[in-house]
Amino acid sequence: MELSDRKFKVVVIGGSAGSFSVVSKILSQLDPGFPVPLVLCLHRLKHVRSGLVEGLNLKSRIPVVEPFDKEKLKPGVAMLAPSNYHLFVEFDSTISLSTEEVYNHSRPAIDFAYSSAAYSFREKTLGIILTGANKDGAKGLKSIKDKKGYTIVQDPTTCDVETMPQSALKLFEPDQVLTPDEIVKVLNSLVD
Amino acid sequence: MGVTLGINDLKMVTAEMAQYPDMDYSGLSFSFLKRRLTYVFEKLKVRKLVTFKERLSESEFREEVKYHMAVKVTEMFRDPGFWRSVRHNIFPALGERFSVWFPDTPSGEELFSFLVLLKESNLLDSVDIVCQHPSEKLCSEISLGVFDSRNGELNHSNYKRLEESDRFEDYFTNENGELTFKRSLLKNCRFRTKAAGIAEEGELFDFIVFRNSGINYSYGRHEELFKEIVEHIRPGGFLAIGVKESISGSLKDYLAVVDDKESLYRKPGVKNE
Numbered sequence: 478m479e480l481s482d483r484k485f486k487v488v489v490i491g492g493s494a495g496s497f498s499v500v501s502k503i504l505s506q507l508d509p510g511f512p513v514p515l516v517l518c519l520h521r522l523k524h525v526r527s528g529l530v531e532g533l534n535l536k537s538r539i540p541v542v543e544p545f546d547k548e549k550l551k552p553g554v555a556m557l558a559p560s561n562y563h564l565f566v567e568f569d570s571t572i573s574l575s576t577e578e579v580y581n582h583s584r585p586a587i588d589f590a591y592s593s594a595a596y597s598f599r600e601k602t603l604g605i606i607l608t609g610a611n612k613d614g615a616k617g618l619k620s621i622k623d624k625k626g627y628t629i630v631q632d633p634t635t636c637d638v639e640t641m642p643q644s645a646l647k648l649f650e651p652d653q654v655l656t657p658d659e660i661v662k663v664l665n666s667l668v669d
Numbered sequence: 670m671g672v673t674l675g676i677n678d679l680k681m682v683t684a685e686m687a688q689y690p691d692m693d694y695s696g697l698s699f700s701f702l703k704r705r706l707t708y709v710f711e712k713l714k715v716r717k718l719v720t721f722k723e724r725l726s727e728s729e730f731r732e733e734v735k736y737h738m739a740v741k742v743t744e745m746f747r748d749p750g751f752w753r754s755v756r757h758n759i760f761p762a763l764g765e766r767f768s769v770w771f772p773d774t775p776s777g778e779e780l781f782s783f784l785v786l787l788k789e790s791n792l793l794d795s796v797d798i799v800c801q802h803p804s805e806k807l808c809s810e811i812s813l814g815v816f817d818s819r820n821g822e823l824n825h826s827n828y829k830r831l832e833e834s835d836r837f838e839d840y841f842t843n844e845n846g847e848l849t850f851k852r853s854l855l856k857n858c859r860f861r862t863k864a865a866g867i868a869e870e871g872e873l874f875d876f877i878v879f880r881n882s883g884i885n886y887s888y889g890r891h892e893e894l895f896k897e898i899v900e901h902i903r904p905g906g907f908l909a910i911g912v913k914e915s916i917s918g919s920l921k922d923y924l925a926v927v928d929d930k931e932s933l934y935r936k937p938g939v940k941n942e
Contacts, residue, residue: 524827526748526912545915546884547891559913561747565700571888573700574913576881577740578708593700 481667483627485513486601487550487566488664489594491587491617493520493609495637497532499657500607504537504555506661508668511539513603514550516558516566518590520583520609523561530557546574558585565593581613591617595624602626605660609641619649629653629660672710674703678718682706685722689731691803691864694738696890705885709737735804739775740885744820745782746827748912751880751931752786753831758927759876759907760790764940767796767875772898773865773882774800777811777850778824783878784854785840789832798858799874801865808860814841814850821848866894873903875940880932881911892918899924904938 492500496519521529533541533555541555550556550570558564562574564585580586587606591614594602604621606614608631622628628651633639635656645651655663674682679702687693694702713733715721724730746752774780780800787793802808816824821843828837841848865882868874877898883891899920902908908924910916910932916924924934 524749524830526750543913545913546911547888547915547917562913567698567700573698574884575701575704575740576742576884576911577704579743 479666480627480663481669484601485603485627485667486570486598487514487516487594488603488605488667489516489518489566489590489621490605490607491518491590491609491614491641492607493587493611493613493638493641495608496520497529499631501533501536502657503661503664504533504539504541506665507538508665509538509553510668511553511664512669513667514552514570515539515555516550516564516572516590516594517541517555518558518564518585518587518614520585520587520611520613521560523584526560529560533557544572544574546572548572558590560585563589565589566597567593568597581611583611583613587614588617592620595621595626598626600625603629605629605631606642606645607631608636608638610638611640612644614641615644615648618645618651622649622651627652629655629663631660632656671707672716672718672721674706674718679703679706682718682721685725686734689725691862692731692735693864696886696894698885698887701885705738705740709734712737732804732806735802736806739802739804739807740881741776742778742881744827745778745785745816745824746831747778747782748931749827749830751909751912751933752782754928754931754933755783755909756786756790758933760792762905762907763792763795763875765795768873768903769796769798769876769878770868770872770874770901771798771800772868772877772879774802774811774860775807775882777814777816779878779880780811780858781814781816781850781854784850784858785828785837788840788854789836793854793857796857799861800858801861801863803862803864805862808862812855812860814852814855816841816848816850818843818846818848866898868898868901872901873906874901875903875906876909877902877907878909880909881914883910883914888917892920895920899936902936903940904936905940906936908934908936910934
């Protein structure tokens with residue numbers, strides 16, 4: 478079965494230290510007709526509300542927005558988790574935000590974004606974990622795998638900080654371990 | 670092993686809770702309820718649904734449930750730009766005497782941020798504030814004005830982003846790992862133990878601060894709740910919501926935007942003194 482036949486309902490990318498340049502690279506090489514809603518959950522400074530979305534939009538070939546609570550996911554639009562809010566993917570294809578307790582020292586917590594997407598869309602979820610300096614995201618990505626979704630871990634040898642991908646690799650065997658260029662190829666293969 | 674809550678469990682639990690005063694949580698979104706009740710079950714060491722249901726008959730247990738359902742605000746002056754906008758855009762328009770309502774006060778951070786701001790604008794004697802939460806224990810805790818000093822640095826750095834001056838340490842004493850704010854800040858503040866968002870009939874306020882609570886509600890209840898809250902804004906008064914919340918439905922056209930970025934709105938009309 479081709480990956481494009483799986484008709485993913487959401488792609489969730491999580492990252493922390495060093496991930497801005499990787500995400501920026503992915504977005505700059507993504508097919509403008511990318512057919513799936515994209516969620517970006519990146520650790521960021523809680524008191525800096527602006528700058529990141531603008532920075533990502535500079536090179537991105539699809540729009541990058543910071544969603545409001547209860548906003549609908551949109552195919553071909555990347556939604557970036559706002560600073561100091563957790564982001565959850567809901568059954569009705571909306572985003573919900575929350576100021577609940579910090580998790581893994583993080584808000585947004587990548588584990589929450591992954592696990593809510595897995596819970597809502599099960600095997601129709603594609604999760605990608607990138608470079609980062611803590612273990613956030615590993616359990617959530619595993620929950621995507623447990624629900625028969627598709628999981629990709631950035632090749633640790635290409636990471637600025639390999640803790641986050643390594644934490645995932647210690648926990649389970651993902652579908653693929655890829656370089657950023659290979660991740661772009663996989664994502665673009667989802668375009669018909 | 671904790672309790673795993675499915676949709677039917679949540680419906681059953683919220684129906685049971687709603688039989689008690691100020692415990693109607695049925696308007697909360699399912700995903701939030703699932704997370705929050707899981708958290709509450711862990712905090713109260715409840716491992717079976719049936720135990721939870723039985724223990725709801727105990728008033729002390731219900732109080733603990735209401736206490737832990739609250740999502741506490743973890744820092745003072747969260748979103749410094751918001752507080753700056755309140756000072757510049759709201760305070761000058763409030764008149765000589767004004768009333769403020771916090772319809773859901775899950776912790777003291779928002780309230781004490783507001784009180785410090787009022788103090789620095791010489792408005793502390795001009796205000797009447799109502800702080801509301803269904804948990805008596807929580808209201809009592811907030812009224813003590815005690816905060817964990819581990820957040821002191823974050824609170825201070827947020828304050829510094831807001832203020833040109835640096836007088837933050839004038840407002841509290843720092844002892845034994847706790848910051849205790851001056852009681853005098855609370856002189857025109859009263860606490861009301863009542864469910865979130867429900868005011869007294871006919872009660873009107875000049876400014877309602879309801880930030881980041883609405884996001885926990887389902888889409889339908891969110892819209893209803895906001896309509897109810899807006900009814901309690903005096904004509905020409907103001908509403909603050911979270912910076913990532915939006916006003917939906919008919920209210921979107923009804924309320925004037927004061928500061929789009931900081932989610933501050935104004936009800937049409939003129940205040941009748």
